[in-house]
Amino acid sequence: MKVIAASEIRGPAGCSDKLLKAEVARFVEPPRRVDRLILQSLLGAAPFLPLLRKDCGLYLAADYPCRPTMELLLEAVFVQHKLPKPLEFVNSVSNAAGFHVAQKLGVEGPNLFIGAGRDLWRQFCEIAALDMADGVVSQALLIHSANPDEFVVRSLLLDNTPGTADSSSFATLSEGLDISRLEIVRADG
Amino acid sequence: MKPIHLYNGCLRSGMGATLAEASAAYLDGRLPSAQWYDLRELGEQRAYLAAPASNLQLEADLEALARECLADEPGPFDDVLLVIASTTLDIGQMEARVAQGEPFHNDLSTSLDRLAAGLRDSLGLAGAFTMNTACTSAANALLYAGRLVASGAYRRALVMAFETPCQLAMQGFGALGLLSPSGHYRPFHPQRDGLVLGEAYCAVMLGEQPGERPLARLLGGFSACDTSNLTTTLEDGSHIDWVMRQALDSACVTSADIALVKLHGTATGANDIAESNGMQRLFAGLQPPSCVLKPYLGHTLGACGLSETLLLLDALRQGPLPPVDYADEAMLALNGAPLALPPEALLLSNFFGFGGNNASLVLQGAQP
Numbered sequence: 001m002k003v004i005a006a007s008e009i010r011g012p013a014g015c016s017d018k019l020l021k022a023e024v025a026r027f028v029e030p031p032r033r034v035d036r037l038i039l040q041s042l043l044g045a046a047p048f049l050p051l052l053r054k055d056c057g058l059y060l061a062a063d064y065p066c067r068p069t070m071e072l073l074l075e076a077v078f079v080q081h082k083l084p085k086p087l088e089f090v091n092s093v094s095n096a097a098g099f100h101v102a103q104k105l106g107v108e109g110p111n112l113f114i115g116a117g118r119d120l121w122r123q124f125c126e127i128a129a130l131d132m133a134d135g136v137v138s139q140a141l142l143i144h145s146a147n148p149d150e151f152v153v154r155s156l157l158l159d160n161t162p163g164t165a166d167s168s169s170f171a172t173l174s175e176g177l178d179i180s181r182l183e184i185v186r187a188d189g
Numbered sequence: 190m191k192p193i194h195l196y197n198g199c200l201r202s203g204m205g206a207t208l209a210e211a212s213a214a215y216l217d218g219r220l221p222s223a224q225w226y227d228l229r230e231l232g233e234q235r236a237y238l239a240a241p242a243s244n245l246q247l248e249a250d251l252e253a254l255a256r257e258c259l260a261d262e263p264g265p266f267d268d269v270l271l272v273i274a275s276t277t278l279d280i281g282q283m284e285a286r287v288a289q290g291e292p293f294h295n296d297l298s299t300s301l302d303r304l305a306a307g308l309r310d311s312l313g314l315a316g317a318f319t320m321n322t323a324c325t326s327a328a329n330a331l332l333y334a335g336r337l338v339a340s341g342a343y344r345r346a347l348v349m350a351f352e353t354p355c356q357l358a359m360q361g362f363g364a365l366g367l368l369s370p371s372g373h374y375r376p377f378h379p380q381r382d383g384l385v386l387g388e389a390y391c392a393v394m395l396g397e398q399p400g401e402r403p404l405a406r407l408l409g410g411f412s413a414c415d416t417s418n419l420t421t422t423l424e425d426g427s428h429i430d431w432v433m434r435q436a437l438d439s440a441c442v443t444s445a446d447i448a449l450v451k452l453h454g455t456a457t458g459a460n461d462i463a464e465s466n467g468m469q470r471l472f473a474g475l476q477p478p479s480c481v482l483k484p485y486l487g488h489t490l491g492a493c494g495l496s497e498t499l500l501l502l503d504a505l506r507q508g509p510l511p512p513v514d515y516a517d518e519a520m521l522a523l524n525g526a527p528l529a530l531p532p533e534a535l536l537l538s539n540f541f542g543f544g545g546n547n548a549s550l551v552l553q554g555a556q557p
Contacts, residue, residue, distance in 0.1 A: 058414070063300050070283075071293045076229075077360050078287045083229045089361030090419055093276065095322045095544035102545065103416035111414035111546060112329060115301030115319030123318050130336045134190070134439070136411075 001125070001132050001140070002163030006174035007047045009040075009153045011184035023184060028104045033087050034096075037066035037145060041097040042104060044143040044153035047180050049105055051157060057109035057137035059124050060098045061116040062145040066091070101143070109137040116144055125158075125167035132160045144170070190439060191339040192553070193407045195331075195393050196400030198499040199258050202389040202486050203238030212503040215485050218511035223372050223385065228363040235363060236372030238387035238487035239354060247279055248307060250390065251349065255308055258347060258392040261401040268344035271317035272334045273305045274326035276491035277355040278319070284356050308349075315343055324453075324542030325412060326350065327391075327494030328550055332410040335395050346395040350492035354388050358490065362386060365420070367457050374484040376454030377461050377519040384455050387487020389496040403555040404502040408535070409440025412548035420543050421459045426466025429547055433471050433537060436549035447477050447551075448534035451501050452521075453541045454481040455488060460541060465521045478524045480510055494540045498552070501538070505530060506557045532556050 011020070020039040024030040027046030030039070041060055069092050076084045090096060095113040102111050110131055114123065121142070128140035140158045145151065154170045166172035203221040204211035214221070223236035243250045259266060283297045291297070300306075301319055309317035320330040327350035334346035352358075362368050362384070369383035394400055395407070413435070415428040422428050437443060453464055468476060482497040489496045504510060509527035516525030536552045 063302070064298055065301060067295055067298050070280075070298050073357050073361070074284065074287045074293055077356055078284065081229050083231070083364040084357065084361050086361075086364045089357070089364055090543065092357070092361070093323050093543045095546060096419060098322075099414065099416065099419050099544040102414045106416075108413060108416065110412050111322070111544070112333075112412075113321045113544075115305065115321065117300075117302035117306050117318060119316055119318075123316065126337060126342055127333055130333065130340060133340070134336075136435075 001129055001158050002161040003156050003158050003165055003173050005048055005157040006177045007155045007180040009043050009182045011151050013150050015184050031100050035066045035069040035091045037062055038097045038100050040145045040151055040153050041101050041143055044155040045101045045105055048157045052105055052107055053139050055109050055137050056107040056139040056141055057131045058098050058102055058107055058111045058141050059128055060113045060143045061120055063116045121169050122167045190336055190409050193335040193338050193395050194399045195395055195404045197258050197394040197402050198404050199254055200391040200496060200499045201240045202496055203240055203387050204485055206241045208499055208503050211500055215500055215504050216508050229360055235368045236385045240388040254390055254392050258394055266312055266314050269314045270343040270346040271308055271314050272330040272348050273319045274330040274350040274491050277353045277358055280357060281353040281355050322546045323544050324490050324493055325540045325546040325548040326491030328540035328548040329412050335407040338395050349392040350495035351390040352388060352490045352492045374456055375515055376456040376481040376483060377521055378515050381456040383457055384488045387489045389489040389492045391495045391499055405552045405554050408551045408553055409436055410550040411435035411439055415545040415547055422463045422541055422547055424459055424463045426463050426470050429464055429467030430470035432547045433549045436551050440551035444471050446535050447537045448530050449536050450477060450479040451538040452479050452481050453539040454483055468521055476522050478528050480524055505554050
């Protein structure tokens with residue numbers, strides 16, 4: 001298993017969903033009425049679009065649930081005493097992000113969402129290695145959406161070429177690669 | 190995959206405080222009594238299958254559950270991987286604070302890793318992570334934890350799954366119109382009217398040895414994403430059929446080897462049709478007996494992959510499964526008479542969920 005591409009995207013807390021959507025639109029048509037975690041995940045995945053095979057596995061992680069969505073749901077249910085809006089509720093299911101990434105990028109392999117912890121990249125690689133070893137996937141796309149304020153989305157694409165790397169962090173896994181970087185500097189929200 | 194043993198199962202659910210209570214009630218065909226709650230705006234009520242109350246905070250409750258599951262295990266536990274499966278996690282605690290008037294702020298929303306990391310540190314485990322793939326969370330947790338043990342990455346794994354009585358889920362499913370107004374939970378019935386949510390807390394050990402209280406061996410499984418729709422799978426059953434076939438292949442068995450299918454059976458309109466079609470594609474006219482467990486446990490969402498697996502495995506070791514009282518009306522062949530199986534029968538267990546996640550597990554019961 002070898003890392004073949006890496007991406008890092010950063011943006012300020014004030015960056016609007018509209019701006020994120022515009023960045024996503026540079027690669028794929030953004031889905032409608034989705035939340036920030038979904039947009040960030042799409043932004044992390046989209047640069048790899050030309051490289052992806054149909055049997056790519058998708059392994060997505062985030063530090064937190066999408067907090068703006070959580071706030072909307074809590075406001076509806078506990079402050080306004082209403083039913084939540086159906087799409088906001090569905091978006092709050094964490095793996096909704098994985099669904100949209102898989103749909104927009106046309107990948108059909110396993111699609112897992114895990115809570116990002118201190119050993120995230122090692123766990124990502126352990127899980128992806130299982131699917132590679134069993135021939136379930138020939139590629140693995142690992143995406144970590146970190147920090148809900150000043151966001152950072154780090155992504156790696158791995159294939160089944162023999163190779164080893166220190167999986168302790170994004171930095172060690174992407175060592176020696178030309179990391180595709182995007183910095184969203186405008187805070188318009 | 191190399192078969193991995195499941196043992197030391199623990200379950201607290203609407204069927205009782207223990208797995209033994211739950212399987213005894215299930216074998217008697219005793220359905221639990223539902224509580225009813227108000228749906229916002231509509232002035233209607235929906236049923237909920239609550240577990241016996243615990244006096245502990247969620248964190249302490251989960252630690253007690255983990256320690257119960259680990260009780261017969263040799264320590265230290267630094268070779269044990271923990272995988273937590275849940276969709277609600279600690280959202281109930283956040284809800285309680287907002288319900289008391291605390292305005293939302295970011296610190297109310299805790300990290301997705303918090304509960305797993307806390308248990309890892311307090312129990313001295315080798316590692317821990319949270320799996321969140323909607324209603325397939327626990328099925329995926331079992332599948333990946335089992336494969337990690339089989340690969341030698343960890344010697345043992347502890348899989349924990351739970352769903353709390355979370356208002357966002359209880360109201361959210363109401364907003365989607367998926368909850369049963371009658372509270373009569375009847376998967377695959379032509380007049381089914383939706384699902385009933387349930388509360389559950391469960392845990393199981395996985396290892397290469399059968400442990401003190403063996404339940405089954407995990408022989409294989411498969412999980413993949415159907416990207417056709419966020420909340421339903423392809424109605425023709427083709428994706429479900431493909432996932433079940435891949436699961437059977439991974440276990441090196443065929444559909445003819447399967448003695449029982451544990452259906453996902455949400456009792457929602459589209460999903461039961463899709464699963465029926467998937468079953469017909471895979472088994473054609475040779476469908477083995479099938480059972481549904483959600484009428485007993487409720488739909489325990491991210492925990493159903495483990496809560497239903499434990500209930501089924503424990504019950505199968507003790508006696509014939511109870512019949513489904515509407516089997517002659519059902520859309521596909523459910524057991525209409527008590528169903529006894531050999532202890533080492535092969536089981537196919539289905540779990541499908543939001544986000545296009547479809548998963549099937551292949552299990553083999555353990556000798557009593």
